[in-house]
Amino acid sequence: MSRPQPQKRATVHDIAAAAGVSRGTVSRVLNGGYVSAEARAAIETAMSDLGYVPNNAARALKMRRSQAVAFVALEPHSLFLDDPNIGSIMLGANAALSLADHQMVSLVVESARDTERVSRYLSGGFVDGAIVVSARAHDPIIKVISDLALPAAFVGHPPDLDQHIPFVGIDNVGSARAITEHLVTSGRRRIGMIAAALDRDSGIDRLAGFRAALGPLFDETLIADVPHYDYGSGVKGMRDLLGRDPSIDGVFAASDAIAAGALEALREAGRSVPGNVGVVGFDDSTWAVRCQPQLTTVHQPAKEIGSCAAQLVLRQLRGEHPDAGGQLLPTPLVLRDSA
Amino acid sequence: MSRPQPQKRATVHDIAAAAGVSRGTVSRVLNGGYVSAEARAAIETAMSDLGYVPNNAARALKMRRSQAVAFVALEPHSLFLDDPNIGSIMLGANAALSLADHQMVSLVVESARDTERVSRYLSGGFVDGAIVVSARAHDPIIKVISDLALPAAFVGHPPDLDQHIPFVGIDNVGSARAITEHLVTSGRRRIGMIAAALDRDSGIDRLAGFRAALGPLFDETLIADVPHYDYGSGVKGMRDLLGRDPSIDGVFAASDAIAAGALEALREAGRSVPGNVGVVGFDDSTWAVRCQPQLTTVHQPAKEIGSCAAQLVLRQLRGEHPDAGGQLLPTPLVLRDSA
DNA sequence: TACGGATGTGTGAACGTGCACACAGTAGGA
């Protein structure tokens, strides 16, 4: 009738009593060791009869291992809604951790309150390591992880990231450069960029690559600076660029979502793509193929990024020292119709 | 030099020794009780000096409470990539749990291996409750949660869901009926549906609502049955319908993503929307506003669904019995340009 | 004076687990 405590669960003691052996023998059935066939059989029937499930909390306390790894998504608000990459990264990480029989637990950080609670959670022994996605510069979580010396891997690398913490990412500079060069070689001359998230390494680096590719063609006034990698920012950014220079004939959007927004703004303004203006994006997300025309863009191997980050953490859990610095994954250009 | 064990952490004992008091007093500082001002000050300086962080695993073991609630996403593969709702549901749940100072941990289930590991995780004392999203009929996780009597809430309700487990959702039948009626009242006569996920309650109910709205106008041959709520399924489904009856003039797509795919197929076929064919979707996701034309659709209050599910779990954790059955949230129609 | 209450502190036990250790029996070889 009353259900205040969630129902007494069977423990090793109960199993031992039911099977007529000692706790130690039960433990050996669970973790390996010498056990006679009769004892093992008795214990196994007792376990299924009583519905025994080992208590993770007790095990984690004793072993100092929880077999769980956190996947920390920082400021995911816009990410979950507009960037399909984080989902793929997550699934990639989960698959890799799953193979190593580790549980991935994802934690979402949206507010200062979340930051503090997640910090406590990470330090409290519920997880053995952490994968951190999309940290901005000076994110407090970076310091927490450094101080704890928690085995970790970052996806992307905020500029103030501790040297000892490995990261995985892509060569944003090189990729941005390559796709911008595609615009140049296809004959565009007045090329602008809708740059986003300039407080994040990815945003900064994509802008740097763009600048490097253009060389003398680079024109400071053709940079529209928007806060997020989302569709709405793309619409605004493109309108901004058209206002600054109506003769613009090429645009590098810092993400596919932005590029999609840019296409909308160009349509409004009566420009054809790729006829009047060439547009390229970044991510090769689902946006790329659902745009009209489909986007020429940079492919981000999101799933591989996730599994690579997971590997970096697992390696540390095995006691190996990961290679210092970061690991960059290849990002092939995907040529479609928009440029 | 060696870093096999992750660095000895300070415990209550260490703090007590450093502050010259007993463990009990330290515990009282943490959890409330009578403590003198001097003792409190000494303990607090000791804590920050030694960088003390309480051990969750030990606390959970003793208290039988972890202050964590699982968010279980079943078969999220297509969801994360194509359905933006799950992200919003997650953020809504996180916000509500955060206010109650509970940590949301999301677990992803993609394979049988995951199912088993997650079941162990749920039973092991690492979480106090669970929110389960998008369970299909006969999903093994349903039985696990029933057997454990774990405080839980489902988003959507698989047909074989235990009577005692509360769920939150929307009135799929009523909403589908309402939006279909919108097609009828705007003069469409040959109305088809691209139905998806007919092994899930949402899919079944949307079809039922469609059928109810049409009454005598209903024509079995104008139902295209696709497996997923995604864009690609929409393209295929619409081509299928056009093949069956070229005179079709209205389409209810079971999701916005499907509707977006349908628009693409209609464009291919040279039909104008809403001129030749009226199209309506479901979800009011970001798809709805990025389509051309923008979609008339059913608004799903995803964030509220998440926070409502969280409340249902929190209520059980406080010992209250939740109302049996489910809680349905309102789903206003959003009239845009596609029908 | 004695008493009750409020305030403050220390001690021991327990949560459920895994592991080190002790112990027992058997078998084989020197």
Add this chain to the structure above:
DNA sequence: TCCTACTGTGTGCACGTTCACACATCCGTA
């Protein structure tokens, strides 16, 4: 006969925490 190795089992302790309890002190008041 003794020593060693192997198989099999039971016991005690520790992980870090919280809580119940015992104890101690001070104050106000009957």
